[in-house]
Amino acid sequence: MQKIAVYCGSNFGESKAYFDAAQEMGQLLAQEQIGLVYGGGKVGLMGTVADAVLAAGGQVTGVIPTFLREMEKAHVGLTELIETPDMTVRKQKMIDLADGYIAMPGGVGTFEEWFEVLSMAQLRLQQKPIGLLDVNGFYQPLLRLIEQTIEAGFMPESNLSLFVVDSTPQGLLEKMRAYAPVYTQKWHDPAWKKA
Numbered sequence: 001m002q003k004i005a006v007y008c009g010s011n012f013g014e015s016k017a018y019f020d021a022a023q024e025m026g027q028l029l030a031q032e033q034i035g036l037v038y039g040g041g042k043v044g045l046m047g048t049v050a051d052a053v054l055a056a057g058g059q060v061t062g063v064i065p066t067f068l069r070e071m072e073k074a075h076v077g078l079t080e081l082i083e084t085p086d087m088t089v090r091k092q093k094m095i096d097l098a099d100g101y102i103a104m105p106g107g108v109g110t111f112e113e114w115f116e117v118l119s120m121a122q123l124r125l126q127q128k129p130i131g132l133l134d135v136n137g138f139y140q141p142l143l144r145l146i147e148q149t150i151e152a153g154f155m156p157e158s159n160l161s162l163f164v165v166d167s168t169p170q171g172l173l174e175k176m177r178a179y180a181p182v183y184t185q186k187w188h189d190p191a192w193k194k195a
Helices: 016-031 044-055 066-070 087-097 108-122 140-151 157-162 169-177
Strands: 003-007 035-038 060-065 080-084 101-103 130-133 164-166
Touching: 003 016, 003 087, 003 108, 016 035, 016 044, 016 169, 035 044, 035 087, 044 060, 060 066, 060 087, 066 080, 080 087, 087 108, 101 108, 108 130, 108 157, 130 169, 140 157, 164 169
Parallel strands: 003 035, 003 101, 035 060, 060 080, 101 130, 130 164
Antiparallel strands: none
């Protein structure tokens, strides 16, 4: 993995643990000589992880839509800043640039970006490692939702192999390096239809 896309909040969150994890993630990426691809913002956890990579001598590529740049939310000290016409092009550009994807704590935008790469993996449109950084149990409700989705018959259990989870940046990166997804048939008939 030469570059990893990190999806995370444009806010800091109420726990300092999120900030600390963003700093640790940025420092680790720089130490491992893995470039950061992210949304190009200077605010919240987004800005924190970018600043940490840069401070440790790493490379950062930001991808930001024009309207956010015009709102002066763009980070101006990056290795590279790519401007896109809209959010959709931004997401695809980040997907294309990265060799792996990590979601840290964040909001709706973070969830959307992470679920998009997960959906692509399910459809075998991409085979790059996908990770969840579960800081302070932030993603436990989401993981329970995924379990419920499996129990309800909308997703095969094997899809749990399409992503890895850890509570620390170091542990997550190690799991991403050992990423071994299992692909199975997405579509199946429920038992009631076979009766």
